[in-house]
Amino acid sequence: MMIVMNIESISEKSNAMTIPSVLITGASTGIGAAYAERFARRGHDLVLVARDTARMEALAARLHQENGVAIDIIQADLTQAAELATVETRLRDDARIGILVNNAGTAIGGSFIEQSTDDVARLVALNTTALLRLASAIAPRLAAAGEGAIVNIGSVVGLAPEFGMTVYGATKAFVLFLSQGLSLELAPKGVYVQAVLPATTRTEIWGHVGADVNTLSGVMEVDDLVNAALVGFDRRELVTIPPLPDAGQWDALQAARQAMLPNYRNEHPAERYRTVA
Numbered sequence: 261m262m263i264v265m266n267i268e269s270i271s272e273k274s275n276a277m278t279i280p281s282v283l284i285t286g287a288s289t290g291i292g293a294a295y296a297e298r299f300a301r302r303g304h305d306l307v308l309v310a311r312d313t314a315r316m317e318a319l320a321a322r323l324h325q326e327n328g329v330a331i332d333i334i335q336a337d338l339t340q341a342a343e344l345a346t347v348e349t350r351l352r353d354d355a356r357i358g359i360l361v362n363n364a365g366t367a368i369g370g371s372f373i374e375q376s377t378d379d380v381a382r383l384v385a386l387n388t389t390a391l392l393r394l395a396s397a398i399a400p401r402l403a404a405a406g407e408g409a410i411v412n413i414g415s416v417v418g419l420a421p422e423f424g425m426t427v428y429g430a431t432k433a434f435v436l437f438l439s440q441g442l443s444l445e446l447a448p449k450g451v452y453v454q455a456v457l458p459a460t461t462r463t464e465i466w467g468h469v470g471a472d473v474n475t476l477s478g479v480m481e482v483d484d485l486v487n488a489a490l491v492g493f494d495r496r497e498l499v500t501i502p503p504l505p506d507a508g509q510w511d512a513l514q515a516a517r518q519a520m521l522p523n524y525r526n527e528h529p530a531e532r533y534r535t536v537a
């Protein structure tokens with residue numbers, strides 16, 4: 261079931277003409293709700309998307325009262341094609357929306373052989389397919405306008421199979437690659453694409469994987485995470501990794517990857533593969 265609600269007054273509509281609206285998925289709690297709070301404080305009208313309408317209504321009412329911004333709520337399960345399509349249509353048609361925060365995502369517990377095929381497929385549907393479809397829905401309009409931004413929430417897990425969250429990490433590796441590729445395509449057209457890679461952050465996601473976040477070390481508070489992500493956003497950083505102390509390590513990884521690129525263009529297999537059985 262899909263519910264679309266609106267909290268605004270006529271006088272606020274003029275706001276949307278100067279400051280772009282922000283559509284945030286997974287805005288009912290956690291990182292998405294913190295993004296909603298920050299962008300509302302900056303004067304952006306919002307479109308909040310998630311399944312839990314009551315939570316979004318409470319957040320919207322508070323942010324509207326505190327900041328005077330207009331807030332729409334779209335109840336949608338982004339793993340359901342028809343509900344996802346409603347959000348895609350909104351992104352295609354609503355020219356006020358200039359920023360998409362592709363944040364909705366989840367994780368599941370257990371090892372690969374313990375996870376059911378349906379559960380991993382649902383995880384991929386939310387973390388990758390929904391994110392991709394929403395980016396695809398808004399990108400042509402932003403490119404035509406020559407402005408706007410797409411923020412994709414990945415994870416450091418996408419850089420580290422060693423962390424043991426294989427399918428979740430694979431979805432987040434997809435998010436990083438997609439963001440880097442989209443940035444190459446869209447930056448020349450005036451559209452900013454940012455990948456944000458949080459590490460362990462204190463949200464409800466840990467309950468969904470059966471972990472008690474209070475037993476984990478190095479846990480970042482959600483407000484610190486989103487504040488840092490917005491510093492990266494304001495600097496137009498392509499990849500923002502809030503917990504990484506030395507940005508030079510990321511730059512070195514990218515330089516090593518790029519140094520290999522010319523070596524992929526070879527007519528013949530490498531010497532080590534030329535032995536015939």
Ligand SMILES: NC(=O)c1ccc[n+]([C@@H]2O[C@H](COP(=O)([O-])OP(=O)(O)OC[C@H]3O[C@@H](n4cnc5c(N)ncnc54)[C@H](OP(=O)(O)O)[C@@H]3O)[C@@H](O)[C@H]2O)c1
Binds near residue numbers: 309311364
């Ligand atoms: N917390 C961390 O440690 C951490 C680390 C790295 C990356 N991340 C990433 O950060 C993003 C936000 O995670 P979080 O930690 O804030 O998690 P969270 O507290 O569990 O919040 C997830 C949000 O996504 C929404 N959502 C979940 N399933 C949905 C569905 N099928 N359709 C629509 N919305 C759905 C939830 O709302 P409803 O339940 O109301 O639908 C909620 O608003 C995710 O992409 C996650 O992978 C988190």
